[in-house]
Amino acid sequence: xxxxxxxxxxxxxxxxxxxxxxxxxxxxxxxxxxxxxxxxxxxxxxxxxxxxxxxxxxxxxxxxxxxxxxxxxxxxxxxxxxxxxxxxxxxxxxxxxxxxxxxxxxxxxxxxxxxxxxxxxxxxxxxxxxxxxxxxxxxxxxxxxxxxxxxxxxxxxxxxxxxxxxxxxxxxxxxxxxxxxxxxxxxxxxxxxxxxxxxxxxxxxxxxxxxxxxxxxxxxxxxxxxxxxxxxxxxxxxxxxxxxxxxxxxxxxxxxxxxxxxxxxxxxxxxxxxxxxxxxxxxxxxxxxxxxxxxxxxxxxxxxxxxxxxxxxxxxxxxxxxxxxxxxxxxxxxxxxxxxxxxxxxxxxxxxxxxxxxxxxxxxxxxxxxxxxxxxxxxxxxxxxxxxxxxxxxxxxxx
Amino acid sequence: xxxxxxxxxxxxxxxxxxxxxxxxxxxxxxxxxxxxxxxxxxxxxxxxxxxxxxxxxxxxxxxxxxxxxxxxxxxxxxxxxxxxxxxxxxxxxxxxxxxxxxxxxxxxxxxxxxxxxxxxxxxxxxxxxxxxxxxxxxxxxxxxxxxxxxxxxxxxxxxxxxxxxxxxxxxxxxxxx
Numbered sequence: 001x002x003x004x005x006x007x008x009x010x011x012x013x014x015x016x017x018x019x020x021x022x023x024x025x026x027x028x029x030x031x032x033x034x035x036x037x038x039x040x041x042x043x044x045x046x047x048x049x050x051x052x053x054x055x056x057x058x059x060x061x062x063x064x065x066x067x068x069x070x071x072x073x074x075x076x077x078x079x080x081x082x083x084x085x086x087x088x089x090x091x092x093x094x095x096x097x098x099x100x101x102x103x104x105x106x107x108x109x110x111x112x113x114x115x116x117x118x119x120x121x122x123x124x125x126x127x128x129x130x131x132x133x134x135x136x137x138x139x140x141x142x143x144x145x146x147x148x149x150x151x152x153x154x155x156x157x158x159x160x161x162x163x164x165x166x167x168x169x170x171x172x173x174x175x176x177x178x179x180x181x182x183x184x185x186x187x188x189x190x191x192x193x194x195x196x197x198x199x200x201x202x203x204x205x206x207x208x209x210x211x212x213x214x215x216x217x218x219x220x221x222x223x224x225x226x227x228x229x230x231x232x233x234x235x236x237x238x239x240x241x242x243x244x245x246x247x248x249x250x251x252x253x254x255x256x257x258x259x260x261x262x263x264x265x266x267x268x269x270x271x272x273x274x275x276x277x278x279x280x281x282x283x284x285x286x287x288x289x290x291x292x293x294x295x296x297x298x299x300x301x302x303x304x305x306x307x308x309x310x311x312x313x314x315x316x317x318x319x320x321x322x323x324x325x326x327x328x329x330x331x332x333x334x335x336x337x338x339x340x341x342x343x344x345x346x347x348x349x350x351x352x353x354x355x356x357x358x359x360x361x362x363x364x365x366x367x368x369x370x371x372x373x374x375x376x377x378x379x380x381x382x383x384x385x386x387x388x389x390x391x392x393x394x395x396x397x398x399x
Numbered sequence: 400x401x402x403x404x405x406x407x408x409x410x411x412x413x414x415x416x417x418x419x420x421x422x423x424x425x426x427x428x429x430x431x432x433x434x435x436x437x438x439x440x441x442x443x444x445x446x447x448x449x450x451x452x453x454x455x456x457x458x459x460x461x462x463x464x465x466x467x468x469x470x471x472x473x474x475x476x477x478x479x480x481x482x483x484x485x486x487x488x489x490x491x492x493x494x495x496x497x498x499x500x501x502x503x504x505x506x507x508x509x510x511x512x513x514x515x516x517x518x519x520x521x522x523x524x525x526x527x528x529x530x531x532x533x534x535x536x537x538x539x540x541x542x543x544x545x546x547x548x549x550x551x552x553x554x555x556x557x558x559x560x561x562x563x564x565x566x567x568x569x570x571x572x573x574x575x576x
Binding site for chain 2 (some may be wrong): 074357365
């Protein structure tokens with residue numbers, strides 16, 4: 001049987017020579033999926049080597065959205081770089097701002113006021129909900145269900161309204177900044193937020209009824225693309241993908257940053273079928289679990305926000321003197337729990353106010369690298385189910 | 400386990416293989432010799448006291464003033480039920496491998512941590528570090544026919560790429576890009 005060595009950039013869409021044995025021969029075919037494909041969640045290209053409906057190899061090709069954000073980071077002062085972090089994982093701008101800010105604060109030694117930390121937690125969790133809503137809605141789209149997408153965007157709109165009332169932006173916020181947050185909360189913000197949470201929490205059950213426990217959806221996702229716990233760690237998968245494989249690991253709990261140690265919340269992990277209402281065909285680490293973990297996390301985020309609202313204190317919202325800081329001749333590596341996994345920033349200073357090196361560890365970059373390993377032997381129609389459940393954002397994968 | 404203890408274990412086990420330990424840094428790390436890096440990596444992963452089972456990140460550095468390139472490996476031990484006695488370990492440590500700028504070869508650790516495969520490709524693509532025995536060391540973010548390594552400090556920006564203007568005159572004249 002003919003084989004083809006896949007190399008990015010080469011002309012991979014050529015015919016593969018078939019085998020020479022009699023009538024019942026099968027033929028391998030290379031299928032190019034993306035970079036413009038609705039189920040690849042952005043400009044991801046996957047080259048699939050198929051034998052009939054069976055996928056033998058699925059090689060992701062990335063870089064279509066590469067802007068070399070790391071080089072830009074070597075030319076700007078840290079507070080000027082904050083808007084660039086928004087444009088990495090553009091569905092979770094707040095969390096990206098937060099990760100970079102924490103890295104610089106740790107490197108320089110800036111103390112963040114307590115009120116600012118509470119505001120950060122509230123906005124990081126709100127953005128987590130908004131991001132998971134997109135993941136939930138678009139995953140429904142991938143699986144052929146259009147309605148959940150509209151439900152998800154209805155609620156996401158309300159979160160974006162809250163963001164807009166605070167910082168004026170709806171997608172690229174640059175709100176969380178070095179030393180705190182850019183502005184204090186607007187009047188009545190906490191009341192409006194409270195109303196939103198009261199409205200939103202019951203909706204989570206509605207989402208589950210609508211999509212998660214839908215028979216067709218379960219058929220499409222259960223026992224598809226199973227990643228074992230050991231594999232998940234070896235491939236450095238993080239976030240909901242790691243937790244769906246049954247690993248109880250969340251940086252907010254295991255190595256708390258900011259003030260996450262003040263809050264009481266649970267970490268949802270993937271469950272085997274038959275327990276706690278989970279459909280029987282589900283196994284730990286499959287696409288269904290990767291989906292449901294995100295839905296369950298939304299509820300935990302609501303819990304965190306409610307506690308933060310109850311505990312928030314008065315005080316300044318940003319530390320004094322945070323611009324034009326000199327970065328010491330030292331290096332720092334900080335990871336925080338983004339909606340998609342652990343977002344890491346490596347920053348190295350050289351005594352000037354401009355970093356000598358900024359490196360971003362994107363969770364999508366690491367998570368999608370496992371695709372070929374997981375996709376071996378699955379059906380062609382399962383590839384969108386796996387890619388969608390891993391929930392990537394190419395802006396941060398390619399940076 | 401504190402970073403000091405990890406450094407003591409590493410120095411005791413590998414002696415000269417550990418060139419330097421930087422413990423007063425914001426994030427402590429050890430500098431190891433490039434020829435012993437594979438063994439050290441396997442030891443860090445398998446030794447029961449550390450069990451660094453997750454390679455979080457590989458950062459390539461350009462140390463132009465020393466005429467060197469470096470790769471920094473950030474490791475973490477994530478507790479996984481049923482995979483060895485690491486339930487109590489939640490530690491973070493970093494290893495730095497420095498190589499000569501003229502012959503930047505580092506053994507690949509993708510056989511030890513599969514996560515390294517893409518990170519090493521990125522380091523190769525952006526900084527030009529060659530990872531020996533890597534299964535597929537090709538560019539990952541830039542196109543295959545891209546010239547040069549963009550994150551090197553002495554990188555010269557291309558004027559055009561396949562007829563697409565890439566650099567403006569203003570950028571060429573500014574002291575830093």
